[in-house]
Amino acid sequence: MKRIIPLIFVTLLFACKNHTETKRVKGNLNYATTAIKSGQISVTANLTATIKTQELQADLQLSNPGSTTLTISEIEIATTEGLRTIPKTGTASMILKPGENKAVLLNFQPLNELRENQLTGRNGYLKGVYNLLITYKTEEKESGSSADNSPAQTYKSPTIMSLPAILAPSEYKAYLKKYQINATSYSFNTKSDFTAKQKAYLTTLKQIKQPPFVFVSAQEIAISGVNFRLRSYCENDTLNAEIFIVNHSDFSLKINQEKLDIRYPGEPVSARSNALVKVEKISGSRKDPYEIEKGDRVLIRLKKPFKNKDDNAVLLFNKAFTLNNQIALFKNNIELVKVNLP
Incomplete structure (x- = not known):
């Protein structure tokens, strides 16, 4: 009997360890769900949210009550507006034989507001309602179809x-x-004369061989093969902005980070000294992070105090990016328009 007790003890420890891997996790927000059962699939779920990380945790119990093999190809989380997100971690595809059950724990970083994501890069506040979408298919047998x-x-x-x-x-x-x-966030003012003036300026630059091309949308600027995408948000009187740059052109650019800034009307020039600017080369040549060669991808982050009471601001571009011999890529700065976030 003395030999049996340690064995039972170890077995209990092992069983407890396996159980903790699929136990239900309680978060800051706990969503109510109702079990669903059909002749092909049975699902019970527990969905919780962790506010600090803006993550959802889905604890699922999946079973196959049918008589044929069940294949689950995808499990997603969706908003009522139809925005879908695949799991950040966890296995969302599996095969269940007839009568088989499986426990699954998935983590999601849900996309809650598409417009806010486009403007800021953030996913928006958590929603009050989500839908767990489970894509599956079952086998069916056709008699007499084989040799x-x-x-x-x-x-x-x-x-x-x-x-x-x-x-x-x-x-x-x-x-x-x-x-x-x-x-709030900021978009490029697409109604200004920036496009016409910039296109005329490019015709004077000998360093740019291809025909001058300028395109401005709410969040992007394309200049003869160089693309700039702006994302920003301002809260608690602090501006956080990102400029993502991809160089498809045949010329190189130099970043003068001390010349890059976002200013609002009436802002003192001395406010630039409080700005924090970081340059990160995402991919491409590693020689110089401030040199953008063909094929390079660069991310510039800017953070500064920003108490803008006006509806407009200005992105200082005209001296921030230069070609050879310190020739500026941009003739003028570009106006920004304030956008209220949901």
Whole structure:
């Protein structure tokens, strides 16, 4: 009997360890779900949110009550507006034999607001309602279709099951009241004369061999093969901006980071000294992070105090990027328009 007790003890420890890998995780926000069962698939789910990381954790119990093999190809989280997000971690595809059960733990970084993501790079505040989307298909057998008249296996078309997860309205209201902050972003002013003036200026530059090309949209500028994308947000009187640059052209650019700035009307020039600018070369030549050669991808981050009461601001571009012999790529700076975030 003395030999049996340690064995039982070890077995219990092992069983407990396996159990903790699929146990339900409680987060800051806990969504209510209802189990769904059909003749082909049975699903129970627990969805929680961690506010600090803006992540969702889905603890799923999946089973196959049918008589044929069940293949789950995808599990996603979706907003009621239709924005879908695949898991950040966890296995979302599997095969379940008849009668088989599996526990799955998935983590999501959900895209909650598309417009905010385009403007700022952030995903927006958590939603009060999500849908867990499970894409699956089952086998079906067709008799007499093989050479020996044995049943041949084929698959039905994929089916998507939607399992709603709902946060109590009072809990969601309390979450927004505590964490939601009024914030703004900035877009390029597409109605200015910047495009016409810049195109005329490019015709005077001998360093640019290809025909002059200028295109400006709300968040991007394309200049003869060099693309600039702006993302920004301003909250608590602090501006955070990112400029992502990709060089498809045949010429190189030099970054003069001390000349790059975003200013609002009436802002003192001395405010530039409080700005923090970081340059990171994402890919391409590693010789000089401030040299943008063909094929290089560069990210510039700017952070500074920003108490802008006006609806406009200016992105100082005209001396920030230069060609050979210190020739500026931009003739003028470009005006920015304030955008209120949801």
